[in-house]
Amino acid sequence: MAENKKMVEAITPMDVDFAKWYTDIVRKAELMDYSSVKGCMVIEPYGYAIWENIQRDLDARFKKVGVQNVYMPLLIPESLLQKEKDHVAGFAPEVAWVTQGGDEQLAERLCIRPTSETLFCEHFAKVIESYRDLPKIYNQWCSVMRWEKTTRPFLRSSEFLWQEGHTMHETAEEAKEETLRMLGVYRDFYLESLAIPAITGQKTEKEKFAGAEATYTIEPMMHNGVALQGGTSHYFGDGFAKSFGITFTGRDNTLQYPHQTSWGVSTRMIGAIIMVHGDDNGLVLPPAIAPIQAVVIPVAMHKEGVLENARALCDRLSAKFRMKIDDSAQSPGWKFSQYEMLGVPVRIELGPKDIEKNQCVLVRRDNREKIFASLDTIEETLEQTLRDVHDALVEKARKNLEEKTHYAKTLDEMIEISKNKPGFINAMWCGDAACEDKIKEVTGGVKSRCIPFNEEHFSDTCVCCGKPALHHVVWGRQY
Amino acid sequence: MAENKKMVEAITPMDVDFAKWYTDIVRKAELMDYSSVKGCMVIEPYGYAIWENIQRDLDARFKKVGVQNVYMPLLIPESLLQKEKDHVAGFAPEVAWVTQGGDEQLAERLCIRPTSETLFCEHFAKVIESYRDLPKIYNQWCSVMRWEKTTRPFLRSSEFLWQEGHTMHETAEEAKEETLRMLGVYRDFYLESLAIPAITGQKTEKEKFAGAEATYTIEPMMHNGVALQGGTSHYFGDGFAKSFGITFTGRDNTLQYPHQTSWGVSTRMIGAIIMVHGDDNGLVLPPAIAPIQAVVIPVAMHKEGVLENARALCDRLSAKFRMKIDDSAQSPGWKFSQYEMLGVPVRIELGPKDIEKNQCVLVRRDNREKIFASLDTIEETLEQTLRDVHDALVEKARKNLEEKTHYAKTLDEMIEISKNKPGFINAMWCGDAACEDKIKEVTGGVKSRCIPFNEEHFSDTCVCCGKPALHHVVWGRQY
Numbered sequence: 014m015a016e017n018k019k020m021v022e023a024i025t026p027m028d029v030d031f032a033k034w035y036t037d038i039v040r041k042a043e044l045m046d047y048s049s050v051k052g053c054m055v056i057e058p059y060g061y062a063i064w065e066n067i068q069r070d071l072d073a074r075f076k077k078v079g080v081q082n083v084y085m086p087l088l089i090p091e092s093l094l095q096k097e098k099d100h101v102a103g104f105a106p107e108v109a110w111v112t113q114g115g116d117e118q119l120a121e122r123l124c125i126r127p128t129s130e131t132l133f134c135e136h137f138a139k140v141i142e143s144y145r146d147l148p149k150i151y152n153q154w155c156s157v158m159r160w161e162k163t164t165r166p167f168l169r170s171s172e173f174l175w176q177e178g179h180t181m182h183e184t185a186e187e188a189k190e191e192t193l194r195m196l197g198v199y200r201d202f203y204l205e206s207l208a209i210p211a212i213t214g215q216k217t218e219k220e221k222f223a224g225a226e227a228t229y230t231i232e233p234m235m236h237n238g239v240a241l242q243g244g245t246s247h248y249f250g251d252g253f254a255k256s257f258g259i260t261f262t263g264r265d266n267t268l269q270y271p272h273q274t275s276w277g278v279s280t281r282m283i284g285a286i287i288m289v290h291g292d293d294n295g296l297v298l299p300p301a302i303a304p305i306q307a308v309v310i311p312v313a314m315h316k317e318g319v320l321e322n323a324r325a326l327c328d329r330l331s332a333k334f335r336m337k338i339d340d341s342a343q344s345p346g347w348k349f350s351q352y353e354m355l356g357v358p359v360r361i362e363l364g365p366k367d368i369e370k371n372q373c374v375l376v377r378r379d380n381r382e383k384i385f386a387s388l389d390t391i392e393e394t395l396e397q398t399l400r401d402v403h404d405a406l407v408e409k410a411r412k413n414l415e416e417k418t419h420y421a422k423t424l425d426e427m428i429e430i431s432k433n434k435p436g437f438i439n440a441m442w443c444g445d446a447a448c449e450d451k452i453k454e455v456t457g458g459v460k461s462r463c464i465p466f467n468e469e470h471f472s473d474t475c476v477c478c479g480k481p482a483l484h485h486v487v488w489g490r491q492y
Numbered sequence: 493m494a495e496n497k498k499m500v501e502a503i504t505p506m507d508v509d510f511a512k513w514y515t516d517i518v519r520k521a522e523l524m525d526y527s528s529v530k531g532c533m534v535i536e537p538y539g540y541a542i543w544e545n546i547q548r549d550l551d552a553r554f555k556k557v558g559v560q561n562v563y564m565p566l567l568i569p570e571s572l573l574q575k576e577k578d579h580v581a582g583f584a585p586e587v588a589w590v591t592q593g594g595d596e597q598l599a600e601r602l603c604i605r606p607t608s609e610t611l612f613c614e615h616f617a618k619v620i621e622s623y624r625d626l627p628k629i630y631n632q633w634c635s636v637m638r639w640e641k642t643t644r645p646f647l648r649s650s651e652f653l654w655q656e657g658h659t660m661h662e663t664a665e666e667a668k669e670e671t672l673r674m675l676g677v678y679r680d681f682y683l684e685s686l687a688i689p690a691i692t693g694q695k696t697e698k699e700k701f702a703g704a705e706a707t708y709t710i711e712p713m714m715h716n717g718v719a720l721q722g723g724t725s726h727y728f729g730d731g732f733a734k735s736f737g738i739t740f741t742g743r744d745n746t747l748q749y750p751h752q753t754s755w756g757v758s759t760r761m762i763g764a765i766i767m768v769h770g771d772d773n774g775l776v777l778p779p780a781i782a783p784i785q786a787v788v789i790p791v792a793m794h795k796e797g798v799l800e801n802a803r804a805l806c807d808r809l810s811a812k813f814r815m816k817i818d819d820s821a822q823s824p825g826w827k828f829s830q831y832e833m834l835g836v837p838v839r840i841e842l843g844p845k846d847i848e849k850n851q852c853v854l855v856r857r858d859n860r861e862k863i864f865a866s867l868d869t870i871e872e873t874l875e876q877t878l879r880d881v882h883d884a885l886v887e888k889a890r891k892n893l894e895e896k897t898h899y900a901k902t903l904d905e906m907i908e909i910s911k912n913k914p915g916f917i918n919a920m921w922c923g924d925a926a927c928e929d930k931i932k933e934v935t936g937g938v939k940s941r942c943i944p945f946n947e948e949h950f951s952d953t954c955v956c957c958g959k960p961a962l963h964h965v966v967w968g969r970q971y
Contacts, residue, residue, distance in 0.1 A: 046615055049572060050602060053565035055615050058630070061561050082540050086532035087566075087604070087635055087651050088588075093528055109567075110592035111604065114639040114650075115585050123529060125566070125590065125604070136525055136534050151537070156566055156634070160593040171593075172566050 024354070026293045031237045038287055039166045042296050042355055052164035052171030056280070059355065062304035063283055064174060068154060070206050070301060071176070071278070074198050080152045080178060085132040087155075088123040093131045097256040100130060103223020107159045109171075125158040130224065130249075130275055133179040134257040137271070143262045144183050147271060148191070152178040167284035168241070168492045175279035181254075181271040183263070188272035189227075189248055195276040196229045196246040203243065207282065208299040208406035209233045209289050210414055211243060212437065212487055214463030219446045222275075226250040232462045232487070234414045235288035238435020240462050240489040243285055246276035284492070289410050290379075296356025297378055299406055300399040307375075307395060308352045309338040312345050312364030323363045326373065326388070330361075333392055334399075353378060358402045359395065379405050422472045424455065427488075431456040437489045441482035443475035451477055452488065462487045503833070505772045510716045517766055518645045521775050521834055531643035531650030535759070538834065541783035542762055543653060547633060549685050549780060550655070550757070553677050559631045559657060564611040566634075567602040572610045576735040579609060582702020586638045588650075604637040609703065609728075609754055612658035613736040616750070622741045623662050626750060629670070631657040646763035647720070647971045654758035660733075660750040662742070667751035668706075668727055674755040675708045675725040682722065685780040686761065687885035688712045688768050689893055690722060691916065691966055693942030698925045701754075705729040711941045711966070713893045714767035717914020719941050719968040722764055725755035763971070768889050769858075775835025776857055778885055779878040786854075786874060787831045788817040791824050791843030802842045805852065805867070809840075812871055813878075832857060837881045838874065858884050901951045903934065906967075910935040916968045920961035922954035930956055931967065941966045 023041060027034040039045055044060030056064065072082070088111060095101045108124040126132065137149060158172045167173075178195060182188040196213060203209045211233035221228035225247035233243045251270035254260070263269045290297040300306050307330065311323035320340060327338040337357075339348050345362070352360050362374040373391065375384040379402050386394040417436025421427040430438050438459065442448060449461050468485040475482050502520060506513040518524050523539030535543065551561070567590060574580045587603040605611065616628060637651045646652075657674060661667040675692060682688045690712035700707035704726035712722045730749035733739070742748045769776040779785050786809065790802035799819060806817040816836075818827050824841070831839050841853040852870065854863040858881050865873040896915025900906040909917050917938065921927060928940050947964040954961050 046618060048565045048611065049569050049614060050565050050567045053567060055565065055611075056563040058560035058562055061563055064563075065561060081537035082544060083537055084535040084540055084543075084635075084653060086527045086529050086534065087637065088529045088532060090528055107594050109590045109594075109602075111588045112591045113589035113601075115587065117639075122592075123588075132527065132534075135528060139525060156563075158566065160596075174563060 024293060024295060027236065027291075034291075034293070035284075035287060036166065038291055038295055038354075044283065045166050050171070052161050054166055054170055054172070056174070059304060060283065063286070063298070063302055064280060066302040066304065067206075067282060068176075071198075071202055072154075074202060075152055075176075075178070078150075078194060078198065080150050083151045083153055084155070085126070085129045085136070085153055087126060089126055089129075089131055091122045091124065093135060094124060096131060096134075097224050097253050100224035100253075104128065104159075107161065109158050109160055126155075127157055127159045128275075128277070129153065129155075129157075129177055130179065130253060131257075133275075134253050134259060137181050137254075138257050138259045141181060141259055141261050141271060144264055147181060147183045147261060148187065149181040150178070150191070151180065152176055165284075165492070167280050167287075173280050175277050177277040178275060180274045181259070182273070183261075183269075183271065185250065185272045188250075188274050192227070192229060192246045192248040192274045192276070195274070196231065196244075199231050199244040199246070199276075199278060203231060203233065204407065206299065206301040207286055207289075208301075208403050208410060209243075209285060210407060210411045212414075212463065212465055214465035214487065216245075216463055217446070217449060217461045217486070219449050220461055222247045224249065224252060226252065230463050232489075233285050233289060233410075234417050234437060234489075235285070235492070236291070236413060237288070238417045238490070240437065240491045241281065241285050241288070242462075242491060243282065244276070244278035247274060249273040249275065289413070290406055291356070294350070295354030297406070298356035298358060300358045300403050303356065303358050304335060305337045305352075305355070305357045306335045306399060307359040307361055308348075308357045309336065309361045309363060310345055310348050310352075311338070311340055312362050312367075314340065316365045318368060319363065319365055322368050326361070326363060326391070330391065330395065334395060359398055361395075377402055377405075379409070420471060421476055424452070424477055427452065427459070427476055428455055431459050431490075435490070437462065437487050439469070439471070439485065439487055440476035441470075441472045441474065442484050442486040443478055443480040444483035445475075445478065445480075448475055448477035458490050459488050460491060462489050462491070503772060503774060506715065506770075513770075513772070514763075514766060515645065517770055517774055517833075523762065524645050529650070531640050533645055533649055533651070535653070538783060539762065542765070542777070542781055543759060545781040545783065546685075546761060547655075550677075550681055551633075553681060554631055554655075554657070557629075557673060557677065559629050562630045562632055563634070564605070564608045564615070564632055566605060568605055568608075568610055570601045570603065572614060573603060575610060575613075576703050576732050579703035579732075583607065583638075586640065588637050588639055605634075606636055606638045607754075607756075608632065608634075608636075608656055609658065609732060610736075612754075613732050613738060616660050617736050617738045620660060620738055620740050620750060623743050626660060626662045626740060627666065627670070628660040629657070630659065631655055644763075644971070646759050646766075652759050654756050656756040657754060659753045660738070661752070662740075662748075662750065664729065664751045667729075667753050671706070671708060671725045671727040671753045671755070674753070675710065675723075678710050678723040678725070678755070678757055682710060682712065683886065685778065686765055686768075687778040687780075687882050687889060688722075688764060689886060689890045691893075691942065691944055693944035693966065695724075695942055696925070696928060696940045696965070698928050699940055701726045703728065703731060705731065709942050711968075712764050712768060712889075713896050713916060713968075714764070714971070715770070715892060716767070717896045717969070719916065719970045720760065720764050720767070721941075721970060722761065723755070723757035726753060728752040728754065768892070769885055770835070773829070774833030776885070777835035777837060779837045779882050782835065782837050783814060784816045784831075784834070784836045785814045785878060786838040786840055787827075787836045788815065788840045788842060789824055789827045789831070790817070790819055791841050791846075793819065795844045797847060798842065798844055801847050805840070805842060805870070809870065809874065813874060828855075838877055840874075856881055856884075858888070899950060900955055903931070903956055906931065906938070906955055907934055910938050910969075914969070916941065916966050918948070918950070918964065918966055919955035920949075920951045920953065921963050921965040922957055922959040923962035924954075924957065924959075927954055927956035937969050938967050939970060941968050941970070
């Protein structure tokens with residue numbers, strides 16, 4: 014197929030240059046475009062359609078566990094940002110400041126929200142009075158801004174889209190449960206909708222969120238052995254509540270501070286989808302969030318009845334699936350490559366002979382398997398095929414995760430692995446941040462990803478200093 | 493009902509103080525809260541749920557006419573904003589400027605988007621090359637910021653949520669059609685989903701959008717006789733295209749400028765819903781966008797079987813409607829007033845006698861009509877009742893619009909009406925902006941709303957200067 018080859022050539026193979034392969038895909042699949050403000054991107058229709066499907070799916074999961082959506086202001090007064098000292102230290106260096114409104118110089122600088130804990134707290138202080146007002150389980154879908162020096166489409170940008178959940182609870186136990194419940198929602202969403210298995214666990218003190226008591230994370234493994242912080246859920250205790258004077262009258266009639274959480278995932282997930290599932294022919298999209306789940310491609314379009322039958326098939330399937338027909342003048346071969354690049358999970362070919370036999374041909378994006386399907390039961394066959402694609406993507410991603418998971422008992426082993434075997438490195442740790450620093454230094458960038466929920470105990474001593482081990486830690490390079 | 497009285501007293505009656513009535517509703521129905529940045533509001537869960545329903549409904553209408561959603565950056569470089577001279581003159585005085593990113597003073601100021609024509613044009617210039625790339629029919633849902641001096645919740649705020657559609661077309665005719673098509677989508681949405689009939693027409697030169705060749709508007713009438721610019725659709729010609737160097741190779745192989753439109757509606761619509769349908773008991777929500785379409789209130793909850801039956805009824809109806817049950821310890825009377833204030837279209841009372849008779853009682857929010865409904869056919873009855881509520885709201889709003897529509901042939905008549913009869917004033921106009929200025933001055937604020945699509949010709953002379961009339965204009969005060 015000459016046309017196919019031509020399309021394929023347009024994408025740099027991942028083994029040649031992974032970063033270029035990534036950029037080729039985001040640009041050629043028209044997911045995003047650069048803008049004249051550094052690090053701020055245009056999300057184009059196909060990229061945004063993926064985000065809309067992510068939003069719809071995840072938002073339904075949120076609502077099932079009682080989340081209510083709200084909208085908080087874009088701007089945070091400097092004095093409000095400063096109320097929680099760890100938080101301001103973490104974010105102040107990387108925010109954009111508004112200093113003028115119209116012709117007027119502002120008396121106080123306002124920053125564009127890098128995250129909205131402070132705004133939620135200001136509001137919570139007003140609306141929480143009694144234990145009857147708790148819990149508050151709020152979320153907002155919005156854009157945030159962090160003035161990043163080095164940016165990369167979807168993975169790290171000055172502005173990005175995300176959701177940020179912020180909740181307040183009567184007790185520390187309830188807030189801790191919520192923190193883990195929401196990480197569980199993310200884990201399920203990653204697996205069931207994005208077809209991405211991942212490691213979950215707790216961040217070390219050094220890596221936790223500015224102002225949090227504990228940060229939990231989901232860490233998927235990219236195809237090149239680099240990890241991605243795919244989502245985080247934070248337990249704040251009552252630190253912000255104290256800083257913001259949020260109190261409630263408890264069941265025992267005493268004045269108490271509520272306990273807080275926050276949790277978020279962002280358009281980074283689109284980066285994860287590309288780097289976990291994509292291949293040298295382009296995107297490979299999980300069926301649950303693919304803007305087009307199947308594309309109908311008429312073969313020998315000029316033959317009588319082909320176009321009508323293809324359109325009828327597309328219409329019929331549109332009742333149940335996100336469909337598209339490509340009846341443009343391009344050759345079938347060109348179309349095959351085009352929809353492979355766009356990562357459409359299944360293409361459906363329909364030609365004169367198929368029509369004669371009352372069948373069509375399904376071709377899976379992930380493995381190019383061909384399935385001859387009777388038109389009588391095409392809905393069932395397509396549904397099953399989409400499930401199969403999903404399962405195969407999970408399987409392949411799990412295999413990649415496993416193949417890229419290593420164990421080290423000594424610092425030498427760790428350095429050796431970090432040089433030659435990209436991926437996660439499991440190693441025991443004494444609990445001292447100095448060892449994290451040293452490991453990062455000697456490996457040239459390997460950081461603690463998390464203390465996994467199912468800790469193993471495969472060595473008694475810290476991989477770095479040899480002192481007694483406190484935790485099993487998963488380490489790795491990250492985007 | 494003592495409890496009811498208590499709730500009602502909490503809201504200032506509209507005849508006593510319309511502005512206070514409005515503020516009472518937005519605050520007591522917990523639609524919004526103020527924030528520490530002037531003119532930026534917190535949209536609380538109930539208010540945001542209305543906005544989500546508006547978004548879902550309108551977005552589906554957009555997609556039916558081929559609109560694709562995208563996301564553009566939040567920030568616009570000053571030089572980009574300045575590319576179209578009328579546009580910058582209109583917006584520069586009211587934007588917020590970012591001058592610092594992190595610790596660094598920016599070389600060029602960036603404004604927070606007040607609207608995104610310039611960003612869309614920058615992108616269009618890159619992606620449009622041939623007539624085959626047209627039309628581009630893009631939209632984004634986002635927040636925008638205009639540094640307003642006087643603000644009012646939902647009606648005029650420094651930051652607000654909206655959608656902004658931006659389209660590019662091969663020919664002027666096609667772009668003009670699109671402009672009117674989208675105004676038609678707004679008109680249908682207002683009528684079919686918000687239950688708000690409205691006047692539609694073209695803005696005069698003086699009132700059109702900064703940079704547009706023509707602006708079309710939808711103008712609903714509030715309960716107090718004040719109009720609201722409820723949505724606009726603009727035809728730009730090729731003005732922006734020329735300023736931004738957007739060209740395409742046409743079918744005849746010549747280089748041409750595409751023709752552009754933009755159109756938007758915002759969270760103002762929530763203000764319109766309140767001021768068109770609300771009454772002295774609180775909100776009245778159109779069923780299509782009500783977060784709760786019907787609330788089940790168990791009566792004599794302590795009696796055996798009541799709670800179980802009420803819950804079962806709520807569950808059963810949840811399959812088809814947005815339902816809530818209030819089984820809290822509050823009295824039924826308190827609940828009746830509470831859900832009246834929240835504008836829930838129908839409440840369903842279920843007590844021991846109802847259960848005995850296999851029935852429940854539906855009470856309409858709009859007119860308090862009681863309907864005894866068999867449980868066997870409750871889905872049908874509720875569906876019909878919601879339709880009836882919608883129709884009655886339309887009818888009531890239409891009546892208000894008609895009652896508040898007046899005609900004037902002389903300036904004295906116009907002044908007289910503007911003083912004593914709040915509402916729209918129909919009057920003929922010569923086409924001179926000087927007459928618009930004079931009318932505004934002598935009436936203390938009456939402005940041209942639009943030249944309606946169905947112009948009448950009820951006088952030969954301009955209501956202001958007596959010269960020959962060019963157009964029928966609808967005038968009025970506005971929010």
